[in-house]
Amino acid sequence: MPGTNREAKKMRLLQALLILMLPMAARAGGDPAHGQVLYRSQCMACHSVDYNGVGPAHKGVFGRRAGSLANYNYSPALKAAGLVWSETTLEQWLRDPEQLVPGQKMGVMVQSAQERADLIAYLKTLNP
Structure with a gap:
C-alpha cells in the first residue's frame, strides 16, 4: 500500500504536535494555585477575600455587579458602569481598569496575560 507510510508519518507528526501543545492548553484557562500566590503578593496590599480594605473584598466576585458591595466607597464611575464581573470583564479590568471604566480608583494593571488568567x-474559587 503506497500511501500508508506517508499517512503513518502524518499521524505521528500530528500526535507529536498535540503532545507538545498540551501544556499550553492546560495553562490557557489559568492556574488557580499560581493565581493565589499572585493574589497574596500583588493584591493583598489593598484587597482581602473576606473584608473591604483600601479595595473591596473579592469573595463571591463572579456574577456580582461591579460597585455593589455594601460598606465600600466605590468611585461614582464604577457604580454607574453597569458591569457584572465575569471572566471577560475581569480580564479587561485587570489589563487596564481605566480603559474599561474611566474615572475608577484602581491604579494597578496586570501586564501579563497569563498572570491575569491565573x-x-x-x-x-472564591465563589461559594
Whole structure:
C-alpha cells in the first residue's frame, strides 16, 4: 500500500504536535494555585477575600455587579458602569481598569496575560 507510510508519518507528526501543545492548553484557562500566590503578593496590599480594605473584598466576585458591595466607597464611575464581573470583564479590568471604566480608583494593571488568567482562575474559587 503506497500511501500508508506517508499517512503513518502524518499521524505521528500530528500526535507529536498535540503532545507538545498540551501544556499550553492546560495553562490557557489559568492556574488557580499560581493565581493565589499572585493574589497574596500583588493584591493583598489593598484587597482581602473576606473584608473591604483600601479595595473591596473579592469573595463571591463572579456574577456580582461591579460597585455593589455594601460598606465600600466605590468611585461614582464604577457604580454607574453597569458591569457584572465575569471572566471577560475581569480580564479587561485587570489589563487596564481605566480603559474599561474611566474615572475608577484602581491604579494597578496586570501586564501579563497569563498572570491575569491565573488571578481570574483563583478569583473563581472564591465563589461559594
